[in-house]
Amino acid sequence: MNPELRSKYEVVIGIECHVQLATKSKLFCACDNDSRDAEPNTHVCPICFGMPGTLPVLNKRAVELALRMGLALNAEYPDNLHTKFDRKNYFYPDSPKGYQITQFDEPIVPGGFVEFPLDGELKRVGVTRAHLEGDAGKLTHPDNKDYSLVDLNRAETPLLEIVSEPDMRSSAEAKAYAKELFNLARYAAVSDANLYYGNMRFDVNVSVMEKGSKTFGTRSETKNLNSFQSIEKSIEYETRRQIVAIENGERIRQETRGWNEAKGETYSMRSKEDADEYRYFPEPDLPPLVITRAMVEVQRNELGLLPADLRAELTAAGLPVAEAQVLVADPDAAIFWHHVVSLDPEQARFAFTWLIGDRVKLADTTATTITASALDPAALVGAGQMLAGGKLSSSNAKALLADLWLASADPLVRATELGLLQQSDTGELGKIVDEVIAANPQAVADYKAGNARAFGALVGQSMKATQGKGNPPVINQLLKERLG
Ligand SMILES: [Zn+2]
Known part of the structure; x- marks a missing residue:
């Protein structure tokens, strides 16, 4: 027209x-x-x-x-x-x-x-x-x-x-x-x-x-x-x-x-x-x-959270309204998010991102809804806290949650059992970084001569020495401090 x-x-x-x-x-x-x-x-x-x-x-x-x-x-x-x-x-x-x-x-x-x-x-x-x-x-x-x-x-x-x-x-x-x-x-x-x-x-x-x-x-x-x-x-x-x-x-x-x-x-x-x-x-x-x-009052007591309540919570957590609507349209996941945030407000964004992203894929591949899954809000909080504290990489946090989706367990215990924990201890990682520097004089010289790639090689060597469990940002930081 x-x-x-x-x-x-x-x-x-x-x-x-x-x-x-x-x-x-x-x-x-x-x-x-x-x-x-x-x-x-x-x-x-x-x-x-x-x-x-x-x-x-x-x-x-x-x-x-x-x-x-x-x-x-x-x-x-x-x-x-x-x-x-x-x-x-x-x-x-x-x-x-x-x-x-x-x-x-x-x-x-x-x-x-x-x-x-x-x-x-x-x-x-x-x-x-x-x-x-x-x-x-x-x-x-x-x-x-x-x-x-x-x-x-x-x-x-x-x-x-x-x-x-x-x-x-x-x-x-x-x-x-x-x-x-x-x-x-x-x-x-x-x-x-x-x-x-x-x-x-x-x-x-x-x-x-x-x-x-x-x-x-x-x-x-x-x-x-x-x-x-x-x-x-x-x-x-x-x-x-x-x-x-x-x-x-x-x-x-x-x-x-x-x-x-x-x-x-x-x-x-x-x-x-x-x-x-x-x-x-x-x-x-x-x-x-x-x-x-x-x-009327009996029914008011039966009435749980409503979309407007969740939108207010999502906005208060700094999440944009348009994106928040995606979660609001999914009542079980939205109420799960609400429980996560009441346990630890710091996990609002991590939980939101996971719930509208990886959780949807998990629910699809396992043909299980979040309500029927073994995951509870406390476990999602646990994984989010380990990620924030550098104990888990983001890919390992996802792997841990995929595991907890199928069988409930303490997140820290389970992450340890699965070998998912990330090494962030600067003392231990410092020793490894020192060894890598000592064993690779050529890469160190190249880096000091201005070859940025050589730095990547040293990070790679350090990660290898930790069997992939080192926290990359921490290793980066330690190498930079030592190489000046
Ligand atoms: Zn009839």
């Missing part, structure tokens, strides 16, 4: 994110919530099948996890929050009840905000609300057949739908917001957050308006995006499509669109319904729910 034309317009983005909560059973029945790769219609019962005469029973764990995510979203709870469930009425084959149980005007998360760094700035996106609802089933449309198949394994799995304010103004900002929600869901441990299995799905609302306008344009909603890249690309596409349409004098229709990954295009699915078309009314089969202060 012509950049001049593009610059006339501003894009306005809001995101609805469905997070599948990591409960054992579904939202209103005892069926297994995890039906990944299961045969169709094997995780169903009369309740999630929507049989007449059945009654839903609210899953307590889903309420707890929703509250915990609410706190991660900076929600503020009053002493007693009145919340209730509502029926959203629509007919679609993936929902045999003819309605969805959701929350309309009294959601379990009454608002909040999400903050994340982008291009050296701290961005804040408002959260309008988040509500609990049961998922629909899944339709498949076999090729060359005149029928569709319904699988209700996913029906009534618990979702928390997080609705943002239309606060985002670029695809990059929308992508960063989605990534931060993904981080938050994993740090708060409310979801498996597996994008491949659709544990988090994003609906993206996009409209454009002329720069400086106060009135938002008509928006389209692109549904069911499950990768950060598709969020970014679909917004770029929608922005261009809407600008071109407006420039051609067309009116933008309020509609629901799908995303064709292969073509990199959105396509029209249906005109978007307004809320009043769903005939919401309070769910008669579920009593209202009062969220007490005590219920």
Whole structure:
């Protein structure tokens, strides 16, 4: 698109994110919530099948996890929050009840905000609300057949739908917001957050308006995006499509669109319904729910470190925010780093570098996560201290950590056993250096005559005499002192 034309317009983005909560059973029945790769219609019962005469029973764990995510979203709870469930009425084959149980005007998360760094700035996106609802089933449309198949394994799995304010103004900002929600869901441990299995799905609302306008344009909603890249690309596409349409004098229709990954295009699915078309009314089969202060505080205590806490620690340790985000995106490693730093703040940078570098390779080659490995934060501290104290070369520090990854041991004892310790004692190394100088008069003469290479040869001889265990900077220093 012509950049001049593009610059006339501003894009306005809001995101609805469905997070599948990591409960054992579904939202209103005892069926297994995890039906990944299961045969169709094997995780169903009369309740999630929507049989007449059945009654839903609210899953307590889903309420707890929703509250915990609410706190991660900076929600503020009053002493007693009145919340209730509502029926959203629509007919679609993936929902045999003819309605969805959701929350309309009294959601379990009454608002909040999400903050994340982008291009050296701290961005804040408002959260309008988040509500609990049961998922629909899944339709498949076999090729060359005149029928569709319904699988209700996913029906009534618990979702928390997080609705943002239309606060985002670029695809990059929308992508960063989605990534931060993904981080938050994993740090708060409310979801498996597996994008491949659709544990988090994003609906993206996009409209454009002329720069400086106060009135938002008509928006389209692109549904069911499950990768950060598709969020970014679909917004770029929608922005261009809407600008071109407006420039051609067309009116933008309020509609629901799908995303064709292969073509990199959105396509029209249906005109978007307004809320009043769903005939919401309070769910008669579920009593209202009062969220007490005590219920909220239990979840606050369960909530561990959050990405913002880690970013603050990483920044305080002098690590650049952009790089720090790499570690923050990896909760297990980030929390490991936090433990290392609470044992010895001096190891912050060494631990950071190792965790985002060699640790990733080790995890790959051994197919073991850091949590499942034998390494503990104290061992990483031990290796870092030996490196800083000159007892280990940096390559031997890596070798030691690779060993401790497989079997836990005291770092010093293990480094000794493996013969990894480096000799830094100036007294002992001094004797060796003296011997090397005495045994190599020609190299000494060459060096004194200005041949820098001869100095390297003397260092090499000294290292050899220590069987490779001498500390090279110390040997360098000792030779320089003696040769003047
Ligand atoms: Zn069921």
